[in-house]
Amino acid sequence: MASFNSNYVYITYNGQFLQEAALQLPVTNRAFQYNDGFFETLVVEQGKVRFLAEHWERMQEAASILGLEVPKDLTIDKLEETIQALVLKNECASLARIKLKVWRTGEGLYTPQTDAVDWLLTAHGMESPSLITMAVGICQTVQTLLSRFSTFKGPNSLLYVMASREKKKRQLEDLVLLTASGHVAELTYSNIFWLKDNILYTPSLDTGCLNGVMRRHLLKKAVGKWTVKEGVYAPQALHLADLVFASNVMGLRPIESIEGKPLTLQLPLLEEMRALAFG
Structure with missing residues (x-):
């Protein structure tokens, strides 16, 4: 050689x-x-x-x-x-x-x-990924689809390619992907979590979202420390939250607004989540 x-x-x-x-x-x-x-x-x-x-x-x-x-x-x-x-x-x-x-x-x-x-x-x-707050929109062009293949990366990638084209065209940092019935699923390259009244929420795998590595890690680490709820939620739940954040293997990133509407940003909660993820 x-x-x-x-x-x-x-x-x-x-x-x-x-x-x-x-x-x-x-x-x-x-x-x-x-x-x-x-x-x-x-x-x-x-x-x-x-x-x-x-x-x-x-x-x-x-x-x-x-x-x-x-x-x-x-x-x-x-x-x-x-x-x-x-x-x-x-x-x-x-x-x-x-x-x-x-x-x-x-x-x-x-x-x-x-x-x-x-x-x-x-x-x-690579350079250190940005962890600052970001403004996102709601994806209009594609929707998630539950299948045997939706939990891992590969056969479902066209969904994220097309959503990312829309994100670029709209000059947004990310988009919230919805199911066909209009429920929150994930972002273009991250899972989505939010906190409300000391409960950690995230969409269930029934929404067709990726079973991300950071998602798995956070859910394991949260056991016994936080009440965790996986379910099917309307986008309005995000506007009622104390904190909404994106999660992937690069880290956790807070979301400050959706379609221009500000969200509550209780950043001390984010530091708790980061300590949970990387502590």
Whole structure:
């Protein structure tokens, strides 16, 4: 294997390191042809992978739902070791965005030839994400749809692509996605939570929202400390809340207004939530 050069960006393909420019995939690739797989977005900070256990949990769920056979040697420890080696190779171990893509290998049409998988890791340095308040709108062009695939990233991504186009066109920082019946589901790249009278609320998975890694983490950490309610809620619930915030693996971000209408911002509550998430 050729020696590594820090002037290049490296990836890991099926456990092997190579330069990003060297990767070649056939046009018959099932991820390209049929979106036959899933992906995870992870964060590395100071060499440590955030919330790896929750990512691994969602990976196993996605693989089971899609009938994918993850290699036996791709364990949670191996994944962590490989990510840490990759960020060192790319000189971005202080803060990096990691993408893990897993897809069914082989060719074929709709009927797969095999359930074995290929997997790919990429790592790129990133700036600290903004955690300041944001103004959002209500998405008008697309709605969430509950399915077996809606809880993980992959087959449902077009929903977020189209919502993000609307967000960009309207020059908003994010959009609240609703169900077909008009209930709150999530944001374009985050789950949504709110606090009211010491109760932590979030939409249930029945809304078709992503079962995000930070969502999983917060709900686990909140047990015994907060009353938690997952359910189906109208957008008006957000206007009655003491605090509304977005959550994803990057962190928690407060929402100050929806469609120009200000929300209550009890920021000390947000600090409690951040302490819960990262404490």
